[in-house]
Amino acid sequence: PMSSRRRHMGDRENPMPSRCLGIFGLSLYTTEQQINHIFSKYGPVEKTQVVIDAKTGRSRGFCFVYFESQDDAKVAKNECTGMEIDGRRIRVDFSITQRAHTPTPGIYMGKPTSVSRDNGYDRRRDRDDYYYRGGGGGGGGGYRDRDYYHRSYRHRSPSPHYRRRRYERERSYSPRIETRSKG
């Protein structure tokens, strides 16, 4: 049960109204221009940002649209939720995060609260408070928290659909009858 004084704060299921809409479930190939074109019909849009995966350079399948007016954002949210773009059914909600996160440096940036005798290094902080370093070593960005790290695509197992397709491709490997000619 949620206490009533928290009613106005909003949460993930019921974000509080905002000028910023989060658009989820996008095709990886849907562009900011497309999104902008669609959402501008409901009012002036300040900017549209498709979130790009830093490692792959591809869309992460969601974006944020900043309306100038919160009222326009509200209308757009209602009108666009469930609409299909590039074959994907999109979900539209008020953004819960108000801005882009500041980049995570991959190292602990805070002050130590206690110091161990031997090397000035507190293990409790190592476990709980350090920014989590992305695996794979080598300078790649770190992650703010483990939760995000473990949700990231590197750690997801392939979907059943994808596994089956790979299996079938290898299974049905046959001698080349003909290859599509290159011209």
Added chain:
DNA sequence: GTTGAGCGTT
């Protein structure tokens, strides 16, 4: 055009 679930980099 690797899928799917998913709230963010410069």
